[in-house]
Amino acid sequence: MAYGEKVMDHYENPRNVGVLDKDAKNVGTGMVGAPACGDVMRLQIQVNDDGVIEEAKFKTYGCGSAIASSSLLTEWVKGKTLDEASEIKNTDIAEELALPPVKVHCSVLAEDAIKAAINDIKSKA
Amino acid sequence: MTTPIYMDYSATTPVDARVAKKMMQYLTMDGDFGNPASNSHYYGWQADEAVKKARQQVADLIGADAKEIVWTSGATESNNLAIKGIAHFYHKKGKHIITLKTEHKAVLDTCRQLEREGYEVDYLDPMPNGLLDINVLKATMREDTILVSIMHVNNEIGVIQDIETIGNLCRENKVFFHVDAAQSAGKVAIDLSKLPVDLMSFSAHKIYGPKGMGALYVQRKPRIRLEAQMHGGGHERGMRSGTLATHQIVGMGEAFAIANAEMVEENKRIRALRDRLLAGFDGMEEVVINGDMDARIPGNLNISFNYVEGESLMMAINEIAVSSGSACTSASLEPSYVLRALGLSDELAHSSIRFTIGRYTTEQDVDKAIALVREKVQKLRDLSPLWDMFKEGIDISKVEWAAH
Numbered sequence: 001m002a003y004g005e006k007v008m009d010h011y012e013n014p015r016n017v018g019v020l021d022k023d024a025k026n027v028g029t030g031m032v033g034a035p036a037c038g039d040v041m042r043l044q045i046q047v048n049d050d051g052v053i054e055e056a057k058f059k060t061y062g063c064g065s066a067i068a069s070s071s072l073l074t075e076w077v078k079g080k081t082l083d084e085a086s087e088i089k090n091t092d093i094a095e096e097l098a099l100p101p102v103k104v105h106c107s108v109l110a111e112d113a114i115k116a117a118i119n120d121i122k123s124k125a
Numbered sequence: 126m127t128t129p130i131y132m133d134y135s136a137t138t139p140v141d142a143r144v145a146k147k148m149m150q151y152l153t154m155d156g157d158f159g160n161p162a163s164n165s166h167y168y169g170w171q172a173d174e175a176v177k178k179a180r181q182q183v184a185d186l187i188g189a190d191a192k193e194i195v196w197t198s199g200a201t202e203s204n205n206l207a208i209k210g211i212a213h214f215y216h217k218k219g220k221h222i223i224t225l226k227t228e229h230k231a232v233l234d235t236c237r238q239l240e241r242e243g244y245e246v247d248y249l250d251p252m253p254n255g256l257l258d259i260n261v262l263k264a265t266m267r268e269d270t271i272l273v274s275i276m277h278v279n280n281e282i283g284v285i286q287d288i289e290t291i292g293n294l295c296r297e298n299k300v301f302f303h304v305d306a307a308q309s310a311g312k313v314a315i316d317l318s319k320l321p322v323d324l325m326s327f328s329a330h331k332i333y334g335p336k337g338m339g340a341l342y343v344q345r346k347p348r349i350r351l352e353a354q355m356h357g358g359g360h361e362r363g364m365r366s367g368t369l370a371t372h373q374i375v376g377m378g379e380a381f382a383i384a385n386a387e388m389v390e391e392n393k394r395i396r397a398l399r400d401r402l403l404a405g406f407d408g409m410e411e412v413v414i415n416g417d418m419d420a421r422i423p424g425n426l427n428i429s430f431n432y433v434e435g436e437s438l439m440m441a442i443n444e445i446a447v448s449s450g451s452a453c454t455s456a457s458l459e460p461s462y463v464l465r466a467l468g469l470s471d472e473l474a475h476s477s478i479r480f481t482i483g484r485y486t487t488e489q490d491v492d493k494a495i496a497l498v499r500e501k502v503q504k505l506r507d508l509s510p511l512w513d514m515f516k517e518g519i520d521i522s523k524v525e526w527a528a529h
Contacts, residue, residue: 003440011440017508034526035511036471038434038451038460042510059510063436063451067508 003064004098010068015075018057020044028121030113039066039106043113045077045085047121053077053085058113065103069093069110082118129446130490134331134424134483135280135308136448141333141484144379148335151175151372161369162360172371179378186381187306187325188316189342195361196374199339200307201231202354203326204274206341206365207303208235210351211272211324212244215301219269220244223262226466227251228276232305236274253468254417255284263294272301277309277325281450281463281479282416283425285313292321301349307331307339311384312392312422317342323349329373333484334380338373341365391484396423398482398491403428405495409502411515415450415464415477424482427464429473430498432512433505438478441501445494450477470522472511 003011022029026047033040039062046055056074060067072093077085093099093107131139140148150156151172161176163169180191197203212222224236226248236246247265252258257275266273273295278285288304295302303324306315311332317325322344329338343349343364357366384391403426406412411431427450430438435451450461451474460474469477480494506512511521 011437014508019513031510035475035521036526038436038471038475040510040526059508059513061432061509061511062434064440066434067437 006072006097007064007068007099010071010097011064014058014067014071016057016071017059019059020046020055020057025124026121028117028119028124030116030118030120032112032116033062033066033109035061038062039109041066041070041109041113043070043073043110043117045114045117045121047082051081053080053082062106062109063103065097065099065106066109068097069099069106070113072096073110073114077114082121085114086118088114127444129444130486130493132445132447132480132482132486132490132494134486135283135479135481137330137336138333138483139485140330140335140376141380141383143383144334144376147379148372148376151375157371159371161371162358172369175371175375176369179374182378182382182385183327183340186310186315186385187327187342188318188320190345193317193342193345195341195343195364196369197339197341197365198337199330200229200305200326200328201339202365203328203339203341204229204231204303204305205235206351206354207324207326207343208232208272208274209239209354210364211301211303211349212239212242213352214350215271216244219267219271221267221270222246222272222274223249223265223270224274225249225251225257225276227255227279227281227463228274229280229305229307232274232276251466254420255279255282255415255463255467256417256420257286257291259287259290259294262291266294266298266300270298270300272303274303274305276305276307277315278306278313278422279416279463280308281461282427282467283308283422283481284416285309285420285422287420288322289320295323296321309422311381311388312424314388317344329377329380332380332384335373335376338370338377340377392423395482395484395486398486398488399423399426399480401488402426402480402482402491402494405491406498409499413473415467415469415473426480426482428478428480429469429476430478430502431473431476432509432515433476433502435476435478437505438476438498438501441505442494442497444497445490447481448479450479451475472521 058070090107090111157171159168159172161172307328325342330336415427435449464474
């Protein structure tokens with residue numbers, strides 16, 4: 001399958017790869033997907049005292065589209081409040097990356113990941 | 126643009142230049158373009174001569190009589206003709222068929238169709254190394270079993286089944302034995318004058334011949350009967366109608382003749398390259414070879430790099446053209462059914478890459494593949510949450526994942 005330019009860019013130069021301290025009070029972790037399905041995303045966000053996401057990191061096991069979706073997501077959530085971040089839709093990601101229909105589930109996974117990370121941070125409050 | 130290095134010879138092969146040259150002599154006005162069935166004039170006679178020669182070339186590689194070769198459009202058609210042809214002709218003898226879960230879809234889907242027609246089919250599990258356990262086959266045979274269909278060499282993992290032992294068991298039980306040899310002809314010695322095989326399917330494009338061309342070996346002594354699946358002018362002794370594609374047939378014949386002359390030397394060279402490739406991955410962690418390493422064709426290496434998804438690895442090493450058992454490479458989103466049938470976990474199946482080496486692969490190609498794979502696997506593992514978990518000592522199979 002041929003990939004779009006933006007997918008290739010994120011895939012070859014993924015942004016914000018890494019790990020944050022999952023036990024820190026101001027860090028939320030969202031781990032979604034399953035190895036059996038061929039993709040697992042771990043998205044972590046760190047919020048400052050004003051409730052704004054100041055740092056985001058990811059690691060993803062999956063195809064190029066899954067890696068690109070999570071990389072793009074980390075770029076988008078930075079500087080957003082949790083409420084703003086929770087409004088990111090999978091369709092926005094799919095559109096930005098020009099994902100073909102068979103790869104839309106990768107963007108769904110990314111939306112699930114940010115929701116899970118937000119829930120995690122809220123559960124710590 | 127520099128084109129990627131081709132390491133997908135089990136998907137298809139380029140036509141050998143010597144083959145293409147021959148084929149071109151049977152197309153144009155100044156060539157032998159005639160219909161081989163035109164037995165009343167020069168053009169037909171010339172084409173018929175060419176077809177006769179090719180039939181002998183194919184027969185020679187596999188130790189058959191030229192009269193036992195039926196031309197088809199490829200191994201898919203050969204498999205259909207063999208399996209449906211036997212089932213339909215001998216249905217009064219019984220309606221039970223046995224095959225293997227790791228067969229090509231051309232066999233599996235044909236069997237599914239026969240199930241819809243009221244036949245019963247057993248799909249046997251191979252052993253974890255991909256080979257058939259003869260005792261499992263023995264235990265599955267019934268009074269009403271009419272056909273066993275087992276492939277010679279598997280397209281994904283390259284393992285070679287012991288068709289002599291399987292065939293002997295079939296003979297003892299008076300069951301017809303069909304072998305899909307699309308991936309073995311030209312790679313493994315085949316002598317049908319000795320092997321207990323009744324029907325064998327061949328493809329031209331897997332052995333440096335043209336696509337759209339194949340053959341079915343149908344044993345004559347004792348005579349095997351088939352119900353035709355393609356009706357028409359009664360070509361190929363009524364078993365497969367349709368005007369013979371002279372240039373395609375000539376191409377297949379030439380490809381088989383070249384394989385006959387060069388197979389032994391070529392296998393040595395290809396095996397050395399494959400072993401060099403495998404040795405190049407020495408010392409990498411969490412690498413699993415899929416399928417038996419001894420009973421295997423020289424050109425195949427199917428290998429899983431655990432915690433790295435196959436499609437993203439293929440994308441990372443896109444300077445070499447390979448294939449993967451990863452779900453993402455198929456429309457179904459299911460990982461390779463062949464690897465699953467070996468008992469591989471889904472994640473190992475998702476992580477598999479098939480390298481197939483052939484006539485035009487060089488040492489430099491192999492060295493480039495090794496360097497690329499080593500670099501990119503590391504890069505993707507650094508990106509993989511599963512690799513982190515593995516390094517932390519977490520057993521991934523014990524984690525409860527939310528399926529999606």
